[in-house]
Amino acid sequence: MRVAxxxxxxxxxxxxxxxxxxxxxxxxxxxxxxxxVVRPALAFASARGVGASAxxxxxxxxxxxxxxxxxxxxxxxxxxxxxxxxxxxAWALMGVGEAILAGDALLxxxxxxxxxxxxxxxxxAAAALSMATAEMITGQAEDLAFERREDVGFDxxxxxxxxxxxxxxxxACKMGAILGGGTDQQVDALGDFGHSLGLAFQAVDDILGIxxxxxxxxxxxxxxxxxxxxxxxxxxxxxxxxxxxxALRRLLASDESSDxxxxxxxxxxxxxxxxxxxxAVAAQSLEVALAHLDRIDAQLGPRRELEEIAGFITxxxx
Amino acid sequence: MRVAxxxxxxxxxxxxxxxxxxxxxxxxxxxxxxxxVVRPALAFASARGVGASAxxxxxxxxxxxxxxxxxxxxxxxxxxxxxxxxxxxAWALMGVGEAILAGDALLxxxxxxxxxxxxxxxxxAAAALSMATAEMITGQAEDLAFERREDVGFDxxxxxxxxxxxxxxxxACKMGAILGGGTDQQVDALGDFGHSLGLAFQAVDDILGIxxxxxxxxxxxxxxxxxxxxxxxxxxxxxxxxxxxxALRRLLASDESSDxxxxxxxxxxxxxxxxxxxxAVAAQSLEVALAHLDRIDAQLGPRRELEEIAGFITxxxx
Numbered sequence: 001m002r003v004a005x006x007x008x009x010x011x012x013x014x015x016x017x018x019x020x021x022x023x024x025x026x027x028x029x030x031x032x033x034x035x036x037v038v039r040p041a042l043a044f045a046s047a048r049g050v051g052a053s054a055x056x057x058x059x060x061x062x063x064x065x066x067x068x069x070x071x072x073x074x075x076x077x078x079x080x081x082x083x084x085x086x087x088x089x090a091w092a093l094m095g096v097g098e099a100i101l102a103g104d105a106l107l108x109x110x111x112x113x114x115x116x117x118x119x120x121x122x123x124x125a126a127a128a129l130s131m132a133t134a135e136m137i138t139g140q141a142e143d144l145a146f147e148r149r150e151d152v153g154f155d156x157x158x159x160x161x162x163x164x165x166x167x168x169x170x171x172a173c174k175m176g177a178i179l180g181g182g183t184d185q186q187v188d189a190l191g192d193f194g195h196s197l198g199l200a201f202q203a204v205d206d207i208l209g210i211x212x213x214x215x216x217x218x219x220x221x222x223x224x225x226x227x228x229x230x231x232x233x234x235x236x237x238x239x240x241x242x243x244x245x246x247a248l249r250r251l252l253a254s255d256e257s258s259d260x261x262x263x264x265x266x267x268x269x270x271x272x273x274x275x276x277x278x279x280a281v282a283a284q285s286l287e288v289a290l291a292h293l294d295r296i297d298a299q300l301g302p303r304r305e306l307e308e309i310a311g312f313i314t315x316x317x318x
Numbered sequence: 319m320r321v322a323x324x325x326x327x328x329x330x331x332x333x334x335x336x337x338x339x340x341x342x343x344x345x346x347x348x349x350x351x352x353x354x355v356v357r358p359a360l361a362f363a364s365a366r367g368v369g370a371s372a373x374x375x376x377x378x379x380x381x382x383x384x385x386x387x388x389x390x391x392x393x394x395x396x397x398x399x400x401x402x403x404x405x406x407x408a409w410a411l412m413g414v415g416e417a418i419l420a421g422d423a424l425l426x427x428x429x430x431x432x433x434x435x436x437x438x439x440x441x442x443a444a445a446a447l448s449m450a451t452a453e454m455i456t457g458q459a460e461d462l463a464f465e466r467r468e469d470v471g472f473d474x475x476x477x478x479x480x481x482x483x484x485x486x487x488x489x490a491c492k493m494g495a496i497l498g499g500g501t502d503q504q505v506d507a508l509g510d511f512g513h514s515l516g517l518a519f520q521a522v523d524d525i526l527g528i529x530x531x532x533x534x535x536x537x538x539x540x541x542x543x544x545x546x547x548x549x550x551x552x553x554x555x556x557x558x559x560x561x562x563x564x565a566l567r568r569l570l571a572s573d574e575s576s577d578x579x580x581x582x583x584x585x586x587x588x589x590x591x592x593x594x595x596x597x598a599v600a601a602q603s604l605e606v607a608l609a610h611l612d613r614i615d616a617q618l619g620p621r622r623e624l625e626e627i628a629g630f631i632t633x634x635x636x
Contacts, residue, residue, distance in 0.1 A: 078419070130434070
């Protein structure tokens with residue numbers, strides 16, 4: 001990552017290193033940048049899952065993390081989110097244009113990190129990453145379009161989350177398997193594992209977006225509700241109907257919502273079963289993900305690693 | 319292009335087809351989308367220049383035009399430009415988030431168009447495109463940073479334009495030569511041709527950005543001056559110094575400029591030699607570009623085509 005980012009021009013590197021948490025707002029180095037690096041962890045563990053060393057996955061791990069951070073930078077601009085990881089977002093601190101360009105640079109750099117120098121495996125990984133990136137962008141466009149619609153169904157919400165999040169987690173696993181020299185069956189199985197895990201991960205994230213504590217999530221409380229986002233719990237609660245759904249619709253229709261309104265919306269979603277349904281998606285998807293690991297014939301150690309990452313990223317504090 | 323764009327999701331395709339001029343604001347097809355397609359023309363002519371058919375360059379021509387349009391979509395957001403090609407810009411009509419995502423989708427699609435299906439030539443072209451895209455983004459970041467600086471010199475302005483514009487035109491030519499099976503010497507020579515031509519092209523564009531007629535440029539009159547952009551004529555005029563430069567600096571320092579102020583700035587730039595110096599850059603760079611064509615050993619017909627494109631894109635009505 002540091003090599004790739006180090007190749008960027010200073011005016012872009014300044015924004016990227018701040019966004020990544022490597023430096024603070026004054027450009028001073030940060031000792032422990034933190035960050036969950038879920039996608040690189042999956043790429044490394046997937047390479048180990050097909051019997052290779054973790055290092056084999058390195059170009060894929062770097063590329064997928066660059067793509068992920070490209071999407072965070074642009075998402076924050078689009079959602080007008082002012083906080084991420086307990087700090088001001090890059091656009092809020094450094095400007096909208098600067099954040100857009102930094103995201104663009106990360107996306108361009110991701111492909112470069114993969115295909116230079118080229119090998120058949122790297123090129124196959126690059127093609128997988130291009131397609132997953134396109135899917136992710138489609139999911140973000142659906143997410144954005146949903147904010148303006150009142151009739152979003154549960155199934156299309158799931159499909160949106162599969163595009164927005166599951167595709168890139170699936171790709172992280174696939175790239176690890178490809179770069180580790182896995183068989184087609186192993187690549188497919190790890191892709192399926194990553195896909196279901198991605199859905200579970202996003203379902204948990206949607207729950208955190210409403211009920212997560214700001215000190216844990218690093219975002220404003222109820223930020224998804226303030227933006228009228230059609231997250232999984234919200235869509236599930238609306239689809240259940242009844243008086244709670246009607247009240248929720250009225251709250252959504254008002255342009256200015258007080259903190260009391262927002263707290264009331266969170267209660268209505270919970271009482272109408274939205275939280276439970278999202279929790280069920282998370283639990284079921286995690287189970288499906290773990291079942292796919294039977295298909296890769298991994299050794300016990302690497303399999304445990306994959307299971308541990310899966311458990312770690314879907315069990316968050318809320 | 320239509321195949322690549324047709325693969326996008328409807329919510330993104332809507333924005334992209336509008337931006338490309340294929341449909342109007344209501345989504346109705348436009349018979350003659352227009353557009354100069356300078357970069358594809360260079361890719362095709364470069365393939366012919368190394369003795370191949372124009373069609374050999376097709377994946378490169380599509381990819382470079384996708385990257386170019388990615389940058390236009392994001393530039394319009396960053397510059398808050400409300401008009402392009404005599405129509406509202408995509409963000410002004412459809413929203414900032416939508417335009418950012420549409421640009422992202424074009425960039426992701428560009429790589430996919432090149433590397434799928436893969437071949438050694440396509441992969442070499444993809445690596446060249448990744449690097450040129452990164453350079454272009456660097457140039458845009460420099461351009462943005464220059465808006466806030468008062469001490470931008472002529473030479474660093476030229477370097478910025480080489481990044482922002484020349485790199486992608488050079489890449490269009492290189493990709494045409496690579497996909498056409500040209501020798502390393504031909505690829506280098508056509509890259510150098512495209513680079514110098516790109517600088518000439520941008521110098522002309524900077525002149526048009528101040529003195530171009532809105533009915534020709536499709537943009538607001540004096541749009542570059544309104545945004546305090548450090549274009550080539552402006553930087554040259556500032557560097558010349560004297561009373562005119564001082565007056566120009568005072569105009570730049572004021573936040574609100576009237577049309578009279580802007581007209582006065584255009585006069586000051588011209589009287590201080592800014593327009594002439596930009597015209598000289600355009601003329602000299604075009605000459606250098608054409609000289610590089612001696613190195614490719616092209617047949618007469620293809621060479622004439624390259625010369626004609628070069629003349630066409632640097633001779634614009636102002």
